[in-house]
Amino acid sequence: MGKVLIVDDDPQLRQSFEKLLTEEGHTVQTAANGESGLAMVRESPPDLVVMDVRLPGIDGLEAARAMRKVDPKLPIIIMTAYGTTETAIEATKEGAFDYVLKPFNIPDILALVKDALEAGRLMHSRVELDIVPDKPSTDAIIGRSKPMQEIYKAIGRVASTDATVLIRGDSGTGKELVARAIYQHSKRAQRPFLVINCVAIPETLLESELFGYERGAFTGAVSRRLGKIQQANGGTIFLDEIGDMPLSIQAKILRLLQEKSIERLGGREPIPVDVRIIAATNRDLEAAIAEGSFREDLYYRLKVVTLWLPPLRERSEDIDLLTEYFLKRLTSEVKMDNPGITPEAKTLLRGYTWPGNVRELANTLQKALIFSRGTPLAAEDLTQVMAEGSEIKSVDEESVTGALRQLFRQKLAKSHGEGLFDSMMDDTASILISEALNLTGGNRSRAAKLLGLSRPTLQAKIEKYQLKIETSVTS
Ligand SMILES: Nc1ncnc2c1ncn2[C@@H]1O[C@H](COP(=O)(O)OP(=O)(O)OP(=O)(O)O)[C@@H](O)[C@H]1O
Ligand SMILES: [Mg+2]
Known part of the structure; x- marks a missing residue:
């Protein structure tokens, strides 16, 4: 999620691009030429600029130069047509993040926007x-x-x-x-x-x-x-x-x-x-x-x-500080109150071997927070999470995508047009939602937060898919 400035003289492109990025959750500003784009960068700096190379007035290359004088680490994606690729390459040499050839396809540009925002974040956040x-x-x-x-x-x-x-x-x-x-x-x-x-x-x-x-x-x-x-x-x-x-x-x-x-x-x-x-x-x-x-x-x-x-177990005296830091950070990320942690729980964390090191500690605390009832995290809360393995088992996304392709192909081959698309989407949505509910012990408000849905929307989907909820926590 970021603040993206689109600079292009084609109103149609601006409009459709703005819509696309807004739907993805970004905040979007637009400008019709380099001069006003530059003014916007000065007034309210964006996280990313996506700019056409050919513009009325100063061109994209010149505008990119001027923008990077304001913020040398601002990622800029240059849009170009075949005739102007050399200028776009020139801009990249001078530090623009990357360029795309028009017409571009939507998944590619969205992936590039995501990469550029991440690169900008890594450079800017100290x-x-x-x-x-x-x-x-x-x-x-x-x-x-x-x-x-x-x-x-x-x-x-x-x-x-x-x-x-x-x-x-x-x-x-x-x-x-x-x-x-x-x-x-x-x-x-x-x-x-x-x-x-x-x-x-x-x-x-x-x-x-x-x-x-x-x-x-x-x-x-x-x-x-x-x-x-x-x-x-x-x-x-x-x-x-x-x-x-x-x-x-x-x-x-x-x-x-x-x-x-x-x-x-x-x-x-x-x-x-x-x-x-x-x-x-x-x-x-x-x-x-x-x-x-x-x-x-x-x-x-x-x-x-x-x-x-060094592995975390060789610096166990840091575990208290790390715990305090992660509790603050994780709770503020989801705007929840920091419940704190009991002295016994701290002792437990200090004594553990942490094969997954700092990442595992952070994951353990995150999971314990999901189950927390607002009272300080106790040793039992943590042992429960640690016993289950705090690392959520990682899957090879590529092989899952491959398997999905096979499945879809099989379904398509047999399809007679009886609402295949909707039924596949529903299947996926119902698995995702039931996992979110499992993870939160049936707490609908937290599940909604994890999914980025409003609670009523989640409720409607639970009813639609007739999901059974095992409630271990009241929600
Ligand atoms: N000393 C530390 N203080 C605060 N956070 C830390 C510390 N060490 C690691 N982290 C956090 O733990 C997580 C893992 O760290 P990082 O990605 O840098 O590990 P890595 O050594 O690159 O692991 P891998 O080999 O698996 O890629 C990150 O979320 C990072 O912010
Ligand atoms: Mg790493």
């Missing part, structure tokens, strides 16, 4: 170090333990340099948070920070995502495209889960580190780039080298500055 913030909404690295103090010092030491940093530690120990803190304390803090998750993107896409391609590099490469590395020029790129990066791409990253240049797919000339690399992994890289899935030469390049984040 990660505070070593404090308990009075505003629970701020991101912060919490902890006063010896190992955490060492981490703060290390962040301070490496931030101001251009050194490549490797952040290691088990899942949920705070690697991403530390990467952002390094960026924000660096001299590149006013330049882009782009995150690439190496496991989330399939190998072929990862390569073009990072390095870009020339027109005609492969079927479907209708125009030149900059990669994330070039887009982050002058800034920082965060390669998350680098231990899972395919070998072919590892070779290219090594080259980037050695020669400070990249080659686009289908390109002949190396392109000089100036990016700082921060990488993170929870993998045992030494074992990966031994089994041949990670390049040793890249490992040596990366590990010069290594930050090890």
Whole structure:
């Protein structure tokens, strides 16, 4: 959810785009030309600008430049037609977030808007170090333990340099948070920070995502495209889960580190780039080298500055502070009163081994809050949640999508047009709602909140789908 400014001289496009984004829950402002768009950026800064390249008066490139003078980290998506892609590419080189070719399809543009808003948030919202913030909404690295103090010092030491940093530690120990803190304390803090998750993107896409391609590099490469590395020029790129990066791409990253240049797919000339690399992994890289899935030469390049984040059980003196922080933060997010926690419950949390580290602690508290009745969280409340496994079992979304496709295909093949669409939507909605009710112990107000529905709407759906509610808590 964010505040989006649309700048385009075509009233129809403005209108339909505004409608689309508003339906997605964004707040939308529109402007018909670059000058008034710029004035809006000055008066009431948006989280994202989506702007046409060809405008009456100053063009999109010039407007983007001026907007970035007001806020150098403002993400801007440039809309372009075939004839003007070069200008759009120019804008991206100068720091605009990305560009799209018109006409674009709706899922693509919505995904891009979401990514751009997230990138903007990561750049703008500061990660505070070593404090308990009075505003629970701020991101912060919490902890006063010896190992955490060492981490703060290390962040301070490496931030101001251009050194490549490797952040290691088990899942949920705070690697991403530390990467952002390094960026924000660096001299590149006013330049882009782009995150690439190496496991989330399939190998072929990862390569073009990072390095870009020339027109005609492969079927479907209708125009030149900059990669994330070039887009982050002058800034920082965060390669998350680098231990899972395919070998072919590892070779290219090594080259980037050695020669400070990249080659686009289908390109002949190396392109000089100036990016700082921060990488993170929870993998045992030494074992990966031994089994041949990670390049040793890249490992040596990366590990010069290594930050090890200790597992939470090795800094159990931080658990109280973290608990206090998460309770404040989680309750303020859903505008509920902070019930607090009993001393026995705190002792329990301090003594647990936390295989999922800080993330697991946060999840446990979140789940306990869902069941809470307004009285301080007690040891029993927590043991119940912890016994069930506080991590909600994660599913591979891609394989679920694959299975759904199969199911839909099967249904479509057999369909005689008897309301298939509505019946599939109803099935999905009824599963989603019954899970929300399970999770909240049948508390309709909380389930409605989780679902983003009003309580009457939820009630109507419960009746429509004839859902049975096992009430463990009165609602
Ligand atoms: N010291 C800390 N203080 C406050 N919040 C923290 C701290 N460490 C981690 N968190 C929070 O815990 C969650 C997990 O942290 P993060 O995503 O940085 O972990 P990670 O090491 O990148 O894990 P993974 O290897 O699974 O990606 C996040 O919500 C983060 O904000
Ligand atoms: Mg991570």
